[in-house]
Amino acid sequence: MSSQTRMAGFVPVDSVFSENGASYVQYSAGDRLREARAKAGLTLDSASARTRIRRDYLEALETMDTRGLPARAYALGYLRTYAGFLGIEPVGIVDQFKREVDTETGRAVPSAGAKTRDPIKLPRGVFGALLILVSVASVAWWYSEQAPSFGAIANLPSPPDAAPEWARADFQPELRAADIGSIWTGVPLGDAAAGERLTLRATAPTSLEVQDASGRILYSRSLVVGDIYQTREDGLTFSASDAGAIQLERGGVDLGTLGLAGIPVENIAVASAEPAAGELE
Incomplete structure:
Protein backbone atom coordinates (compact mmCIF):
# COMPACT_ATOMS: atom_id res chain seq x y z
CA MET A 1 0.00 0.00 0.00
CA SER A 2 1.48 3.32 -1.03
CA SER A 3 2.02 6.20 1.43
CA GLN A 4 -0.63 8.26 -0.39
CA THR A 5 -3.15 5.45 0.07
CA ARG A 6 -2.29 5.21 3.76
CA MET A 7 -2.63 9.00 4.22
CA ALA A 8 -5.96 9.05 2.40
CA GLY A 9 -7.32 6.32 4.63
CA PHE A 10 -5.87 7.72 7.94
CA VAL A 11 -8.36 8.46 10.70
CA PRO A 12 -7.81 9.47 14.36
CA VAL A 13 -7.06 6.70 16.81
CA ASP A 14 -10.32 7.31 18.70
CA SER A 15 -12.40 7.13 15.50
CA VAL A 16 -14.46 3.99 14.96
CA PHE A 17 -16.08 3.12 11.63
CA SER A 18 -19.62 1.91 11.41
CA GLU A 19 -20.76 -0.81 9.00
CA ASN A 20 -21.32 1.59 6.11
CA GLY A 21 -17.87 3.11 6.61
CA ALA A 22 -18.99 6.50 8.01
CA SER A 23 -16.59 7.75 10.69
CA TYR A 24 -17.36 9.56 13.91
CA VAL A 25 -16.13 12.74 12.37
CA GLN A 26 -19.73 13.15 11.23
CA TYR A 27 -21.04 12.48 14.75
CA SER A 28 -21.60 15.02 17.48
CA ALA A 29 -19.48 15.00 20.62
CA GLY A 30 -22.40 13.45 22.52
CA ASP A 31 -22.79 10.73 19.93
CA ARG A 32 -19.11 9.88 20.20
CA LEU A 33 -19.41 9.55 23.97
CA ARG A 34 -22.49 7.36 23.76
CA GLU A 35 -21.01 5.10 21.04
CA ALA A 36 -17.75 4.72 22.96
CA ARG A 37 -19.64 3.76 26.12
CA ALA A 38 -21.74 1.25 24.15
CA LYS A 39 -18.60 -0.26 22.56
CA ALA A 40 -17.16 -0.65 26.07
CA GLY A 41 -20.31 -2.44 27.18
CA LEU A 42 -21.09 0.06 29.91
CA THR A 43 -24.38 1.50 31.05
CA LEU A 44 -24.81 5.01 32.36
CA ASP A 45 -25.08 3.65 35.88
CA SER A 46 -21.87 1.62 35.63
CA ALA A 47 -20.01 4.50 33.97
CA SER A 48 -21.24 6.82 36.73
CA ALA A 49 -20.07 4.42 39.43
CA ARG A 50 -16.62 4.06 37.89
CA THR A 51 -16.08 7.74 37.07
CA ARG A 52 -17.90 9.02 40.17
CA ILE A 53 -19.74 11.49 37.97
CA ARG A 54 -23.47 11.80 38.50
CA ARG A 55 -25.55 9.75 36.07
CA ASP A 56 -27.67 12.73 35.00
CA TYR A 57 -24.50 14.68 34.16
CA LEU A 58 -23.24 11.83 31.94
CA GLU A 59 -26.61 11.61 30.26
CA ALA A 60 -26.65 15.37 29.68
CA LEU A 61 -23.16 15.18 28.14
CA GLU A 62 -24.20 12.43 25.76
CA THR A 63 -27.41 14.24 24.78
CA MET A 64 -25.59 17.61 24.84
CA ASP A 65 -28.36 19.02 26.98
CA THR A 66 -26.71 22.00 28.64
CA ARG A 67 -29.76 22.53 30.84
CA GLY A 68 -28.88 19.37 32.80
CA LEU A 69 -25.22 20.35 33.29
CA PRO A 70 -23.63 22.39 36.04
CA ALA A 71 -21.65 25.56 35.37
CA ARG A 72 -19.61 25.58 32.15
CA ALA A 73 -16.23 25.12 33.82
CA TYR A 74 -17.46 22.11 35.84
CA ALA A 75 -19.23 20.59 32.80
CA LEU A 76 -16.05 20.74 30.70
CA GLY A 77 -14.09 19.14 33.54
CA TYR A 78 -16.57 16.27 33.70
CA LEU A 79 -16.35 15.94 29.89
CA ARG A 80 -12.55 15.60 29.99
CA THR A 81 -12.77 12.94 32.70
CA TYR A 82 -15.51 11.00 30.90
CA ALA A 83 -13.74 11.15 27.52
CA GLY A 84 -10.46 9.94 29.02
CA PHE A 85 -12.29 7.11 30.74
CA LEU A 86 -13.83 6.03 27.40
CA GLY A 87 -10.47 6.26 25.57
CA ILE A 88 -11.36 9.41 23.60
CA GLU A 89 -8.78 12.15 23.21
CA PRO A 90 -10.07 14.82 25.67
CA VAL A 91 -8.79 18.01 24.00
CA GLY A 92 -10.41 17.30 20.65
CA ILE A 93 -13.81 16.31 22.01
CA VAL A 94 -13.87 19.27 24.42
CA ASP A 95 -13.24 21.64 21.51
CA GLN A 96 -15.92 19.88 19.44
CA PHE A 97 -18.38 19.95 22.35
CA LYS A 98 -17.84 23.67 22.97
CA ARG A 99 -18.14 24.46 19.28
CA GLU A 100 -21.35 22.47 18.83
CA VAL A 101 -22.96 23.71 22.04
CA ASP A 102 -22.07 27.31 21.32
CA THR A 103 -23.48 26.97 17.81
CA GLU A 104 -26.67 25.39 19.13
CA THR A 105 -27.18 28.04 21.78
CA GLY A 106 -26.25 30.83 19.42
CA ARG A 107 -23.07 31.81 21.25
CA ALA A 108 -20.86 30.89 18.27
CA VAL A 109 -22.98 32.73 15.75
CA PRO A 110 -22.06 36.37 15.53
CA SER A 111 -25.08 38.21 16.76
CA ALA A 112 -26.22 41.46 15.27
CA GLY A 113 -24.43 44.42 16.64
CA ALA A 114 -26.01 45.79 19.75
CA LYS A 115 -28.35 48.55 18.86
CA THR A 116 -26.72 51.73 19.89
CA ARG A 117 -28.80 54.40 21.40
CA ASP A 118 -29.35 57.38 19.32
CA PRO A 119 -27.92 60.45 20.95
CA ILE A 120 -30.49 62.57 22.63
CA LYS A 121 -31.33 65.38 20.30
CA LEU A 122 -32.55 68.55 21.83
CA PRO A 123 -34.68 70.96 19.90
CA ARG A 124 -32.76 73.56 18.00
CA GLY A 125 -32.06 76.65 20.08
CA VAL A 126 -32.22 74.94 23.48
CA PHE A 127 -28.54 75.53 24.25
CA GLY A 128 -28.89 79.19 23.45
CA ALA A 129 -31.92 79.47 25.72
CA LEU A 130 -30.08 77.72 28.55
CA LEU A 131 -27.13 80.04 28.16
CA ILE A 132 -29.42 83.06 28.38
CA LEU A 133 -31.12 81.69 31.51
CA VAL A 134 -27.79 81.10 33.20
CA SER A 135 -26.64 84.60 32.36
CA VAL A 136 -29.85 86.14 33.70
CA ALA A 137 -29.58 84.11 36.91
CA SER A 138 -25.97 85.22 37.42
CA VAL A 139 -26.87 88.88 36.94
CA ALA A 140 -29.81 88.57 39.34
CA TRP A 141 -27.61 86.97 41.99
CA TRP A 142 -24.95 89.66 41.63
CA TYR A 143 -27.59 92.41 41.89
CA SER A 144 -29.08 90.85 45.03
CA GLU A 145 -25.65 90.85 46.64
CA GLN A 146 -24.78 94.40 45.67
CA ALA A 147 -28.15 96.15 46.01
CA PRO A 148 -28.07 96.67 49.81
CA SER A 149 -24.87 98.71 49.50
CA PHE A 150 -26.55 101.45 47.51
CA GLY A 151 -30.32 100.92 47.96
CA ALA A 152 -32.69 103.02 50.02
CA ILE A 153 -32.85 100.30 52.71
CA ALA A 154 -29.11 100.10 53.13
CA ASN A 155 -27.72 99.53 56.61
CA LEU A 156 -26.53 103.04 57.30
CA PRO A 157 -24.41 103.67 60.40
CA SER A 158 -26.10 105.28 63.36
CA PRO A 159 -25.68 109.05 63.67
CA PRO A 160 -22.91 110.13 66.04
CA ASP A 161 -25.40 111.54 68.54
CA ALA A 162 -27.13 108.17 68.86
CA ALA A 163 -23.98 106.33 69.96
CA PRO A 164 -23.12 106.13 73.67
CA GLU A 165 -20.46 108.48 74.83
CA TRP A 166 -17.87 105.80 75.41
CA ALA A 167 -18.35 104.46 71.84
CA ARG A 168 -17.63 107.75 70.08
CA ALA A 169 -14.35 108.17 68.23
CA ASP A 170 -13.58 111.40 70.08
CA PHE A 171 -14.22 109.91 73.55
CA GLN A 172 -11.54 110.79 76.07
CA PRO A 173 -11.74 109.15 79.49
CA GLU A 174 -11.72 111.59 82.40
CA LEU A 175 -8.47 111.39 84.29
CA ARG A 176 -8.91 111.86 88.01
CA ALA A 177 -6.13 112.30 90.52
CA ALA A 178 -5.93 109.37 92.89
CA ASP A 179 -6.88 110.15 96.46
CA ILE A 180 -3.93 108.66 98.29
CA GLY A 181 -5.55 109.19 101.64
CA SER A 182 -8.53 107.06 100.69
CA ILE A 183 -6.27 104.07 100.12
CA TRP A 184 -5.64 103.67 103.83
CA THR A 185 -9.33 104.03 104.79
CA GLY A 186 -10.34 101.19 107.12
CA VAL A 187 -6.77 99.88 107.46
CA PRO A 188 -5.56 99.62 111.08
CA LEU A 189 -2.58 101.96 111.17
Whole structure:
Protein backbone atom coordinates (compact mmCIF):
# COMPACT_ATOMS: atom_id res chain seq x y z
CA MET A 1 0.00 0.00 0.00
CA SER A 2 1.48 3.32 -1.03
CA SER A 3 2.02 6.20 1.43
CA GLN A 4 -0.63 8.26 -0.39
CA THR A 5 -3.15 5.45 0.07
CA ARG A 6 -2.29 5.21 3.76
CA MET A 7 -2.63 9.00 4.22
CA ALA A 8 -5.96 9.05 2.40
CA GLY A 9 -7.32 6.32 4.63
CA PHE A 10 -5.87 7.72 7.94
CA VAL A 11 -8.36 8.46 10.70
CA PRO A 12 -7.81 9.47 14.36
CA VAL A 13 -7.06 6.70 16.81
CA ASP A 14 -10.32 7.31 18.70
CA SER A 15 -12.40 7.13 15.50
CA VAL A 16 -14.46 3.99 14.96
CA PHE A 17 -16.08 3.12 11.63
CA SER A 18 -19.62 1.91 11.41
CA GLU A 19 -20.76 -0.81 9.00
CA ASN A 20 -21.32 1.59 6.11
CA GLY A 21 -17.87 3.11 6.61
CA ALA A 22 -18.99 6.50 8.01
CA SER A 23 -16.59 7.75 10.69
CA TYR A 24 -17.36 9.56 13.91
CA VAL A 25 -16.13 12.74 12.37
CA GLN A 26 -19.73 13.15 11.23
CA TYR A 27 -21.04 12.48 14.75
CA SER A 28 -21.60 15.02 17.48
CA ALA A 29 -19.48 15.00 20.62
CA GLY A 30 -22.40 13.45 22.52
CA ASP A 31 -22.79 10.73 19.93
CA ARG A 32 -19.11 9.88 20.20
CA LEU A 33 -19.41 9.55 23.97
CA ARG A 34 -22.49 7.36 23.76
CA GLU A 35 -21.01 5.10 21.04
CA ALA A 36 -17.75 4.72 22.96
CA ARG A 37 -19.64 3.76 26.12
CA ALA A 38 -21.74 1.25 24.15
CA LYS A 39 -18.60 -0.26 22.56
CA ALA A 40 -17.16 -0.65 26.07
CA GLY A 41 -20.31 -2.44 27.18
CA LEU A 42 -21.09 0.06 29.91
CA THR A 43 -24.38 1.50 31.05
CA LEU A 44 -24.81 5.01 32.36
CA ASP A 45 -25.08 3.65 35.88
CA SER A 46 -21.87 1.62 35.63
CA ALA A 47 -20.01 4.50 33.97
CA SER A 48 -21.24 6.82 36.73
CA ALA A 49 -20.07 4.42 39.43
CA ARG A 50 -16.62 4.06 37.89
CA THR A 51 -16.08 7.74 37.07
CA ARG A 52 -17.90 9.02 40.17
CA ILE A 53 -19.74 11.49 37.97
CA ARG A 54 -23.47 11.80 38.50
CA ARG A 55 -25.55 9.75 36.07
CA ASP A 56 -27.67 12.73 35.00
CA TYR A 57 -24.50 14.68 34.16
CA LEU A 58 -23.24 11.83 31.94
CA GLU A 59 -26.61 11.61 30.26
CA ALA A 60 -26.65 15.37 29.68
CA LEU A 61 -23.16 15.18 28.14
CA GLU A 62 -24.20 12.43 25.76
CA THR A 63 -27.41 14.24 24.78
CA MET A 64 -25.59 17.61 24.84
CA ASP A 65 -28.36 19.02 26.98
CA THR A 66 -26.71 22.00 28.64
CA ARG A 67 -29.76 22.53 30.84
CA GLY A 68 -28.88 19.37 32.80
CA LEU A 69 -25.22 20.35 33.29
CA PRO A 70 -23.63 22.39 36.04
CA ALA A 71 -21.65 25.56 35.37
CA ARG A 72 -19.61 25.58 32.15
CA ALA A 73 -16.23 25.12 33.82
CA TYR A 74 -17.46 22.11 35.84
CA ALA A 75 -19.23 20.59 32.80
CA LEU A 76 -16.05 20.74 30.70
CA GLY A 77 -14.09 19.14 33.54
CA TYR A 78 -16.57 16.27 33.70
CA LEU A 79 -16.35 15.94 29.89
CA ARG A 80 -12.55 15.60 29.99
CA THR A 81 -12.77 12.94 32.70
CA TYR A 82 -15.51 11.00 30.90
CA ALA A 83 -13.74 11.15 27.52
CA GLY A 84 -10.46 9.94 29.02
CA PHE A 85 -12.29 7.11 30.74
CA LEU A 86 -13.83 6.03 27.40
CA GLY A 87 -10.47 6.26 25.57
CA ILE A 88 -11.36 9.41 23.60
CA GLU A 89 -8.78 12.15 23.21
CA PRO A 90 -10.07 14.82 25.67
CA VAL A 91 -8.79 18.01 24.00
CA GLY A 92 -10.41 17.30 20.65
CA ILE A 93 -13.81 16.31 22.01
CA VAL A 94 -13.87 19.27 24.42
CA ASP A 95 -13.24 21.64 21.51
CA GLN A 96 -15.92 19.88 19.44
CA PHE A 97 -18.38 19.95 22.35
CA LYS A 98 -17.84 23.67 22.97
CA ARG A 99 -18.14 24.46 19.28
CA GLU A 100 -21.35 22.47 18.83
CA VAL A 101 -22.96 23.71 22.04
CA ASP A 102 -22.07 27.31 21.32
CA THR A 103 -23.48 26.97 17.81
CA GLU A 104 -26.67 25.39 19.13
CA THR A 105 -27.18 28.04 21.78
CA GLY A 106 -26.25 30.83 19.42
CA ARG A 107 -23.07 31.81 21.25
CA ALA A 108 -20.86 30.89 18.27
CA VAL A 109 -22.98 32.73 15.75
CA PRO A 110 -22.06 36.37 15.53
CA SER A 111 -25.08 38.21 16.76
CA ALA A 112 -26.22 41.46 15.27
CA GLY A 113 -24.43 44.42 16.64
CA ALA A 114 -26.01 45.79 19.75
CA LYS A 115 -28.35 48.55 18.86
CA THR A 116 -26.72 51.73 19.89
CA ARG A 117 -28.80 54.40 21.40
CA ASP A 118 -29.35 57.38 19.32
CA PRO A 119 -27.92 60.45 20.95
CA ILE A 120 -30.49 62.57 22.63
CA LYS A 121 -31.33 65.38 20.30
CA LEU A 122 -32.55 68.55 21.83
CA PRO A 123 -34.68 70.96 19.90
CA ARG A 124 -32.76 73.56 18.00
CA GLY A 125 -32.06 76.65 20.08
CA VAL A 126 -32.22 74.94 23.48
CA PHE A 127 -28.54 75.53 24.25
CA GLY A 128 -28.89 79.19 23.45
CA ALA A 129 -31.92 79.47 25.72
CA LEU A 130 -30.08 77.72 28.55
CA LEU A 131 -27.13 80.04 28.16
CA ILE A 132 -29.42 83.06 28.38
CA LEU A 133 -31.12 81.69 31.51
CA VAL A 134 -27.79 81.10 33.20
CA SER A 135 -26.64 84.60 32.36
CA VAL A 136 -29.85 86.14 33.70
CA ALA A 137 -29.58 84.11 36.91
CA SER A 138 -25.97 85.22 37.42
CA VAL A 139 -26.87 88.88 36.94
CA ALA A 140 -29.81 88.57 39.34
CA TRP A 141 -27.61 86.97 41.99
CA TRP A 142 -24.95 89.66 41.63
CA TYR A 143 -27.59 92.41 41.89
CA SER A 144 -29.08 90.85 45.03
CA GLU A 145 -25.65 90.85 46.64
CA GLN A 146 -24.78 94.40 45.67
CA ALA A 147 -28.15 96.15 46.01
CA PRO A 148 -28.07 96.67 49.81
CA SER A 149 -24.87 98.71 49.50
CA PHE A 150 -26.55 101.45 47.51
CA GLY A 151 -30.32 100.92 47.96
CA ALA A 152 -32.69 103.02 50.02
CA ILE A 153 -32.85 100.30 52.71
CA ALA A 154 -29.11 100.10 53.13
CA ASN A 155 -27.72 99.53 56.61
CA LEU A 156 -26.53 103.04 57.30
CA PRO A 157 -24.41 103.67 60.40
CA SER A 158 -26.10 105.28 63.36
CA PRO A 159 -25.68 109.05 63.67
CA PRO A 160 -22.91 110.13 66.04
CA ASP A 161 -25.40 111.54 68.54
CA ALA A 162 -27.13 108.17 68.86
CA ALA A 163 -23.98 106.33 69.96
CA PRO A 164 -23.12 106.13 73.67
CA GLU A 165 -20.46 108.48 74.83
CA TRP A 166 -17.87 105.80 75.41
CA ALA A 167 -18.35 104.46 71.84
CA ARG A 168 -17.63 107.75 70.08
CA ALA A 169 -14.35 108.17 68.23
CA ASP A 170 -13.58 111.40 70.08
CA PHE A 171 -14.22 109.91 73.55
CA GLN A 172 -11.54 110.79 76.07
CA PRO A 173 -11.74 109.15 79.49
CA GLU A 174 -11.72 111.59 82.40
CA LEU A 175 -8.47 111.39 84.29
CA ARG A 176 -8.91 111.86 88.01
CA ALA A 177 -6.13 112.30 90.52
CA ALA A 178 -5.93 109.37 92.89
CA ASP A 179 -6.88 110.15 96.46
CA ILE A 180 -3.93 108.66 98.29
CA GLY A 181 -5.55 109.19 101.64
CA SER A 182 -8.53 107.06 100.69
CA ILE A 183 -6.27 104.07 100.12
CA TRP A 184 -5.64 103.67 103.83
CA THR A 185 -9.33 104.03 104.79
CA GLY A 186 -10.34 101.19 107.12
CA VAL A 187 -6.77 99.88 107.46
CA PRO A 188 -5.56 99.62 111.08
CA LEU A 189 -2.58 101.96 111.17
CA GLY A 190 -1.96 102.15 114.91
CA ASP A 191 0.41 105.08 115.29
CA ALA A 192 -0.36 106.19 111.72
CA ALA A 193 -2.82 108.75 113.12
CA ALA A 194 0.18 110.52 114.63
CA GLY A 195 2.04 110.19 111.31
CA GLU A 196 4.69 107.90 112.77
CA ARG A 197 6.24 105.28 110.51
CA LEU A 198 8.52 102.41 111.43
CA THR A 199 11.63 102.19 109.27
CA LEU A 200 14.03 99.27 109.11
CA ARG A 201 17.34 100.09 107.44
CA ALA A 202 20.09 97.60 106.58
CA THR A 203 23.55 98.67 107.77
CA ALA A 204 25.18 95.41 106.64
CA PRO A 205 24.17 92.49 104.39
CA THR A 206 21.43 90.44 106.02
CA SER A 207 18.06 88.82 105.31
CA LEU A 208 14.75 90.18 106.56
CA GLU A 209 11.29 88.56 106.81
CA VAL A 210 8.18 90.39 108.02
CA GLN A 211 4.93 88.67 109.12
CA ASP A 212 1.61 90.11 110.25
CA ALA A 213 -0.37 89.00 113.30
CA SER A 214 -1.95 86.12 111.38
CA GLY A 215 1.43 84.73 110.34
CA ARG A 216 1.14 85.86 106.70
CA ILE A 217 4.52 86.79 105.22
CA LEU A 218 4.46 90.39 104.03
CA TYR A 219 8.11 90.81 103.10
CA SER A 220 11.04 88.44 102.60
CA ARG A 221 14.29 89.51 100.97
CA SER A 222 18.06 89.59 101.25
CA LEU A 223 19.17 93.14 102.01
CA VAL A 224 22.33 95.00 101.22
CA VAL A 225 23.64 98.14 102.89
CA GLY A 226 21.14 100.97 102.49
CA ASP A 227 18.03 98.88 101.76
CA ILE A 228 14.93 100.14 103.62
CA TYR A 229 11.64 98.58 104.66
CA GLN A 230 8.88 100.88 106.01
CA THR A 231 5.48 100.14 107.54
CA ARG A 232 2.74 101.80 109.62
CA GLU A 233 1.06 98.55 110.70
CA ASP A 234 1.24 97.37 114.28
CA GLY A 235 1.50 93.79 115.44
CA LEU A 236 4.24 92.83 112.99
CA THR A 237 7.04 90.42 113.81
CA PHE A 238 10.48 90.39 112.24
CA SER A 239 13.10 87.73 111.53
CA ALA A 240 16.69 88.49 110.45
CA SER A 241 19.87 86.49 109.92
CA ASP A 242 21.85 89.32 111.57
CA ALA A 243 19.72 91.33 114.00
CA GLY A 244 22.52 93.87 114.57
CA ALA A 245 22.47 94.78 110.84
CA ILE A 246 18.88 96.14 111.06
CA GLN A 247 18.59 99.73 112.32
CA LEU A 248 15.13 100.77 113.62
CA GLU A 249 13.57 104.24 113.40
CA ARG A 250 10.08 105.52 114.27
CA GLY A 251 8.96 109.03 113.54
CA GLY A 252 12.56 110.13 113.07
CA VAL A 253 13.62 108.67 116.43
CA ASP A 254 16.45 106.11 116.43
CA LEU A 255 15.32 102.96 118.22
CA GLY A 256 18.60 101.11 117.89
CA THR A 257 19.03 97.73 116.21
CA LEU A 258 16.72 94.76 115.96
CA GLY A 259 19.10 92.73 118.13
CA LEU A 260 22.72 91.91 118.84
CA ALA A 261 25.22 92.01 116.00
CA GLY A 262 25.77 88.63 114.32
CA ILE A 263 22.86 87.03 116.19
CA PRO A 264 19.87 85.78 114.16
CA VAL A 265 16.40 86.52 115.50
CA GLU A 266 13.04 85.00 114.60
CA ASN A 267 9.54 86.44 114.90
CA ILE A 268 10.24 89.19 117.43
CA ALA A 269 8.12 92.31 117.78
CA VAL A 270 9.54 95.82 117.70
CA ALA A 271 8.54 96.37 121.31
CA SER A 272 10.79 93.52 122.40
CA ALA A 273 13.57 94.74 120.16
CA GLU A 274 13.74 98.20 121.69
CA PRO A 275 15.20 97.09 125.06
CA ALA A 276 17.91 95.22 123.24
CA ALA A 277 18.67 98.35 121.33
CA GLY A 278 18.81 100.28 124.60
CA GLU A 279 21.35 97.88 126.00
CA LEU A 280 23.64 98.68 123.07
CA GLU A 281 23.45 102.38 123.90
